[in-house]
Amino acid sequence: MTDRRxxxxxxxxxxxxxTGACLVAGCGVVPGGSGGSGDTITVMTFAPQDTKATNMxxxxxxxxxxxxxxNAKGGINGHRLRVLTCNEKNTTNGAADCARxxxxxxxxxxxxxxxxHGRAFMAPLEGEGIPFIGGYGVSSEEFQSTLSYPVNGGQxxxxxxxxxxxxxxxxxxALVRPDTLAGDSMxxxxxAGLKANKMPEASDxxxxxxxxxxxxxAREALADPxxxxxxRCVTAVLGERxxxxxxxxxxxxxxHRNPQISSVLGSVSQALVDRTGGKESPFEGAYLxxxxxxxGDPLWQPMRKVISEYAFGDDAVDPDDSGTQTTWIAxxxxxxxxxxxxxxxxxxxxxxxxxxNQSEPVQTGGLTPDLSWRxxxxxxxxxxxxxxxxxxxFQVVQAGRLVAQQGEQSMDMTxxxxxxxxxx
Numbered sequence: 001m002t003d004r005r006x007x008x009x010x011x012x013x014x015x016x017x018x019t020g021a022c023l024v025a026g027c028g029v030v031p032g033g034s035g036g037s038g039d040t041i042t043v044m045t046f047a048p049q050d051t052k053a054t055n056m057x058x059x060x061x062x063x064x065x066x067x068x069x070x071n072a073k074g075g076i077n078g079h080r081l082r083v084l085t086c087n088e089k090n091t092t093n094g095a096a097d098c099a100r101x102x103x104x105x106x107x108x109x110x111x112x113x114x115x116x117h118g119r120a121f122m123a124p125l126e127g128e129g130i131p132f133i134g135g136y137g138v139s140s141e142e143f144q145s146t147l148s149y150p151v152n153g154g155q156x157x158x159x160x161x162x163x164x165x166x167x168x169x170x171x172x173x174a175l176v177r178p179d180t181l182a183g184d185s186m187x188x189x190x191x192a193g194l195k196a197n198k199m200p201e202a203s204d205x206x207x208x209x210x211x212x213x214x215x216x217x218a219r220e221a222l223a224d225p226x227x228x229x230x231x232r233c234v235t236a237v238l239g240e241r242x243x244x245x246x247x248x249x250x251x252x253x254x255x256h257r258n259p260q261i262s263s264v265l266g267s268v269s270q271a272l273v274d275r276t277g278g279k280e281s282p283f284e285g286a287y288l289x290x291x292x293x294x295x296g297d298p299l300w301q302p303m304r305k306v307i308s309e310y311a312f313g314d315d316a317v318d319p320d321d322s323g324t325q326t327t328w329i330a331x332x333x334x335x336x337x338x339x340x341x342x343x344x345x346x347x348x349x350x351x352x353x354x355x356x357n358q359s360e361p362v363q364t365g366g367l368t369p370d371l372s373w374r375x376x377x378x379x380x381x382x383x384x385x386x387x388x389x390x391x392x393x394f395q396v397v398q399a400g401r402l403v404a405q406q407g408e409q410s411m412d413m414t415x416x417x418x419x420x421x422x423x424x
Contacts, residue, residue, distance in 0.1 A: 041079045041347055043334065044107045045327060046086035046098035046121075047114040047136075052210040053090050054239030056114040056136070057316035058324035060085035063112055065311035066331045072310075076338045079347070088115045095120040103128050108349045111334050112327030116182045118142055129350040134330020136266070136323060138182055143384035149356050149373050151329045151364070152291035153390045153413065155182070155237075156189050156381070158264040160413040160420070161289040161392035162235055163193020163202075165405070169260055169287070170233035173199070174221040176214070176245055177237050179206035185383075186237060192420035193413070207238060207245065214245040218252040222259070232259035235287075242267040243276065250282055262287035265395075270295055270320035270402050278400035287405070288395040292329075292367055294404055295320040299366045303328045320402075329364050333371060336362045379414050382422035390414030 045063035047056035067083040070076055084105055086098035095117035102110055103124060111133045115121055118141025125132055126147050135142040137154020166173050173194060177186040187204040194202060207217045221234045236245045242263055249261070261283070268288055273281045293299055304319045306328075311317040318324055337355050341347060361370035368389050377388050394408035 039075075039078070039080055040082050041076065041338065042082040042084065042105055042107045043109045043111050044084040044086060044098065044102040044105070045112050046088045046095075046102075046110065047323065048088045048090040048094070050087070051090040053241065054114075054209075056323040058318050058321045059112055059114055059136075059327045061311055061314045061317035062307070062324045062327040063331065065306055065314070065317060066328070068310040069306045070335065076335050077341060078343055079338065088113070088117075088121075090116070092117045092120045096124065099124040102130060108347055108352050109133050109334060112330030114323060115139060116180065118145075122148065129348075129353060131349060131353040131356060133333055133356075134326060136326055140182075140185070140383060143381075143386040145386070147353055148386055149333070149371075150386055151333060151368060151371060151389065152326065153387050153392070153417075154384075155186070155264075156384050156387065156417055157390050157392050157413040158266075158289050158291065159186055159189035159237070160193040160416045161394070161411065162237075162262060162264055162287075163190045163199075164196060164411065164413070164416070165193075165287050165289055165394050165408070166233045166235060166260070166262055167194045167197025167199040169231070170199070171230035172224075172226065173202040173233045173235065174205055175202040175235055175237070176205045176207055176217050176221055178209040178239070180209055183209075183237075188421055189417070190235070192416050196416050196419075202235075207241075209238065209241065211241065212244065214241075214248040215252060217245065218249040221249065222252055222257060224257070228257070232257070233262060234259050235262040235264075237264055237267050239267055243272055246282060260287065261285075262289075264288065265290040265292075265322040268397075269318075269322065271318050273397055273400060273402065281397065281400060283397050284400065286397045288397070288402060290322065290393045290395055291389075291391065292322070292325055293393060294395055294402055295325075296401070296403075300325070302365065325367075329367055332364050332367075333362050379418065381414060381417045382420065384417065387414065387417070390417065 045060050047059040049057045063083045067081050070081050088094045088098050095115045099121040109131045114136040116138050118139030122141040122145045132148045134151040142148045177183045191201045205217050205220050236242045273283050307317050307319050356373050361372035378385050381387050390412045393410045394405040395402045396405045
């Protein structure tokens with residue numbers, strides 16, 4: 001073999017080997033390039049998992065199911081979707097780590113995620129121009145950052161809605177909430193809804209978010225200075241620990257006063273009602289406030305079909321769960337936004353944010369009002385200017401199912417919140 005032929009042979013061998021290695025490794029995104037380079041768009045979904053407080057495994061689970069479904073259809077606007085997931089761990093460091101991972105992997109957006117630690121994840125994302133689409137709404141930064149695009153009104157509208165719901169049924173209200181930075185705004189928001197119904201402020205009862213014993217808080221919530229002359233209501237918003245609180249509450253109610261109990265979606269769910277007895281559940285008759293239509297509404301059928309076909313082995317992906325539902329809506333927004341780019345156009349986080357800032361409203365199949373984050377769509381809610389969807393629905397646990405509350409239509413709580421004191 002001549003030197004020239006040997007050189008050509010070695011060159012072809014090196015090229016083939018390198019190409020094969022790249023295919024095995026999955027070189028869809030060029031290091032240092034945008035998450036939309038080539039044919040692949042990279043995004044991330046993060047949420048806490050396996051912690052002692054609130055866990056949201058259905059959110060990354062729904063994101064991976066959406067990825068499989070979209071790619072089976074050929075991707076979005078000619079691009080394959082690559083979904084990264086991250087355990088936020090319910091800690092500041094965990095939230096920051098997930099944001100840094102999104103940056104390192106060249107994600108063009110963080111989509112359908114959950115974290116109470118808004119400062120920890122928003123600052124890194126803002127520095128790289130990465131939009132945060134459809135967070136769960138438990139941190140104030142989600143409604144303040146110009147790179148946040150919420151699909152619901154978060155805890156603010158749920159709590160204002162709960163105040164409205166309880167204001168029509170009670171004379172006195174006790175709120176049991178976490179003794180955290182996120183929990184500190186809850187009384188103000190609940191009281192805004194109560195005030196709209198000319199009700200006195202709720203008793204504010206703080207509790208450790210990860211406590212295993214809520215008996216002292218239960219006894220405080222049951223205390224009745226009126227001597228039984230007024231209708232009492234108790235609402236608990238403690239995430240996964242809400243069940244633990246109400247267990248202590250039942251044990252503490254030795255005089256069978258049976259006050260009206262209530263919560264918000266995310267702290268109480270259909271899965272929790274099922275797990276605690278269905279029709280015999282202690283949550284039977286409880287009032288609940290949600291952002292979305294009841295889970296039995298036909299509007300959820302497309303999501304349920306995707307879950308049944310692409311997440312059938314993942315029990316964490318519950319179609320009745322508000323976290324799963326929020327992630328589905330957030331990815332719907334992402335998909336509809338990406339479809340507005342020109343075919344073959346390179347996509348970056350800054351371009352996605354610009355599209356969201358300037359585009360006409362995005363439709364979500366009726367699950368929310370049409371969503372738009374243009375400047376003219378912002379509302380004058382003190383501390384929460386990014387709320388563009390203030391709608392809530394009112395539900396009740398009836399015969400073991402979460403159903404629409406009779407006589408209560410969905411309601412936009414934005415005006416109520418505009419009149420509330422600043423909380424963030």
